[in-house]
Amino acid sequence: MIKAFRNYNPVNIIWLAVLLVVLRICYLFNTPDDVEFKMLEPFARSLVPLKYEHAVSLPVNMAVAGILVLIQAILLNYVVNFYNLLSKPSFLPALMYVVVSGLFTPFLTLSAPLICNFLVIWIVYKLLAFYKGTEVRSISYDLGMLVALSSLFYLPCIYFFVVIWAALLIFRPFDWRDWAASILGYLTVFFFLAVIYYLTDRIHTFYKIWLPLGTPFPEKISIHYLQYALLVPVAVILLLCLVQLRGNFFKSYVLIRKSFQLFLIMFLIGGLSFYVKVKFNLDHFLLCAVPVAIFFAYYFLYAAKRWFYESLFILLLAGIIFFQFNTF
Known part of the structure; x- marks a missing residue:
């Protein structure tokens, strides 16, 4: 399977759709009675005066989520190939995004982090434009607005503001x-939100938007110990990718070297920002799907021993399907 996706063949989109269905359909046999869809943060909920939390059944919810993931995978694949981050065009970024976005069962339904990944991919596209851009103030302003918009959907995205500044340092x-300019872009969105708060006589509560940022960092997170087994192949692939990157570091173009440093920062910030939400949910780690998919794609593109990387990939797929049948 990996060998087929190493080629930039549009037919792979069909195989992507097939794989996406295979990785998600198993969950229908062991689904909860109801899943709540929270698209916006409570402070921005009034912007959409519709009751959408339980508007669709779970199968429809999963179908829409699957379509969104497929679109995001194609968009991410375009961005990676547009900037030539892997040195050769392929469909591996799309394949890896589809796989990573199905890693845990909370990833399979509509959620705010899933919606935010559209903005995360857009942010990545803009960040990489820093490298060759001569006038980047407008890009910085746009990025500030994108981070602010994403934090309306999911507040932990506010920490991607650090990624903007990291990109400015790197590029x-x-x-x-x-x-x-990035600060002004961020403030622009919240200025209009403040106007809405003022017009609805809630301006005195506006400061409460940022109170969750002061939440103490938890000492532990509640993940069933058996689910850690699914992270073993993920950790192995990431480790092998870092080894591969280290070996090719000085052979790569400057853009590639700097970009993967930025993706590592994005991965760490996306993962560690979970503490902002008082109630921990695994779907938060969808924010890490974009950088992880790019790391995975890099490894599988340059891995030499086919029997090993194909076996590792099949092991990952088997683990995902197994845990969809077993919720423990």
């Missing part, structure tokens, strides 16, 4: 105006 010489 650009220091210019305070570039940094200030």
Whole structure:
């Protein structure tokens, strides 16, 4: 399977759709009675005066989520190939995104992090434009707005603001105006939100939006110990990718070297920002799906021993399907 997706063949989109169905249909046999869809944070909920939390049945919910994942996979694949991050075009980023976005059962339904991944992919596209852009203030402003918009859907996305500044450090010489532009972009969105709060006589509660950022970092997270087994092949692939990157580091183009440093920062920030939500949910880690998919794609594109990387990939797929049948 990996060998087929190493080629940039549009027919692979069909196989992507087939794999997506295979990885998700098993969950229908062991689904909960109801799943609540929270698209916006409570402070932005009034912007959409519709009752959508339980508007659709679970099969429809999963079908829509699957379609969104497929679209996101194709968009991510376009971004990676547009910037030539893997040195050769392929459909591996799309394949890996479909797989990673089905890793845990909470990933399979509609959620705010899933919606935010559209903005995350857009953010990645804009961040990489820092490398060759001569005038990046407008890009910084756009990125600030994108981070602000994503935090309306899911507040932990606010920490992607750090990724913007990390990208400025990695890709650009220091210019305070570039940094200030990102702040202005962020403030623009919340300025209009403040206007809405003022017009609805809620301006005195506006400061409460950022109170969750002061939540103490939890000492542990509640994941069933058997689910850690699914993270073993993920950790192995990530480790092998880092080894591969280290071996090719000085052979790669400057853009590739700097981009993967940025993706590592994005992965860490996306993962560690879970503490903002008082109630821990595994679907938060969908925010890590974009950088992880790119890391996976890099490894599987350059891995040499076919029997090993194909076996590792099949093991990962088997683990995903197994845990969909067993919720423990």
